[in-house]
Amino acid sequence: AQKITQTQPGMFVQEKEAVTLDCTYDTSDPSYGLFWYKQPSSGEMIFLIYQGSYDQQNATEGRYSLNFQKARKSANLVISASQLGDSAMYFCAMRESGTTSGTYKYIFGTGTRLKVLA
Amino acid sequence: NAGVMQNPRHLVRRRGQEARLRCSPVKGHSHVYWYRQLPEEGLKFMVYLQKENIIDESGMPKERFSAEFPKEGPSILRIQQVVRGDSAAYFCASSPRTGYNEQFFGPGTRLTVL
Numbered sequence: 001a002q003k004i005t006q007t008q009p010g011m012f013v014q015e016k017e018a019v020t021l022d023c024t025y026d027t028s029d030p031s032y033g034l035f036w037y038k039q040p041s042s043g044e045m046i047f048l049i050y051q052g053s054y055d056q057q058n059a060t061e062g063r064y065s066l067n068f069q070k071a072r073k074s075a076n077l078v079i080s081a082s083q084l085g086d087s088a089m090y091f092c093a094m095r096e097s098g099t100t101s102g103t104y105k106y107i108f109g110t111g112t113r114l115k116v117l118a
Numbered sequence: 119n120a121g122v123m124q125n126p127r128h129l130v131r132r133r134g135q136e137a138r139l140r141c142s143p144v145k146g147h148s149h150v151y152w153y154r155q156l157p158e159e160g161l162k163f164m165v166y167l168q169k170e171n172i173i174d175e176s177g178m179p180k181e182r183f184s185a186e187f188p189k190e191g192p193s194i195l196r197i198q199q200v201v202r203g204d205s206a207a208y209f210c211a212s213s214p215r216t217g218y219n220e221q222f223f224g225p226g227t228r229l230t231v232l
Binding site for chain 2 (some may be wrong): 019033035095105109
């Protein structure tokens, strides 16, 4: 069964430092997509970054980068130069290919709560 | 603003009442997903709809929950005879076509059952 695991319920990081949020996944599907979302206290889901299973290079979006290690089935999010506004819940998600179900639904991890310290 | 709209943003119901949650997808998107987020948990898939069709409802509770996405108008998630355990945030997401990488999420509806 497809699964996303985030083993860090909470993390602290000093402002301006880099932080890595862990995410491992399990799937037998050769084609899948991996996403990271930020959920601030206001509750909305903010898309941060996407990595396709066939992408050769790690995805980057501004201060966000995704450390994709396919053989280890990990897709860790790296936030560089943390800011106070980065304090939020972060979710890793996987989109299945949908070749059998046709659904392409997302499977989410349980999240990591990040607190940036001044 | 062409983003996903959800209303109401907050909904309070007493046990036994009905809750109707609305989702207007991004203009031009014909695929809608509903997810539920229980307190302190990640989002869980409920149902996937295309215009006038339910494609996958494998995440929907068997009773009291239903969803539709009519040819005209928003997608509706209906919860009949709500119970306290239905209190959660309900998110809608849309995409323009099958297999599109990204789903665009709405701001969510927070349902509180008293």
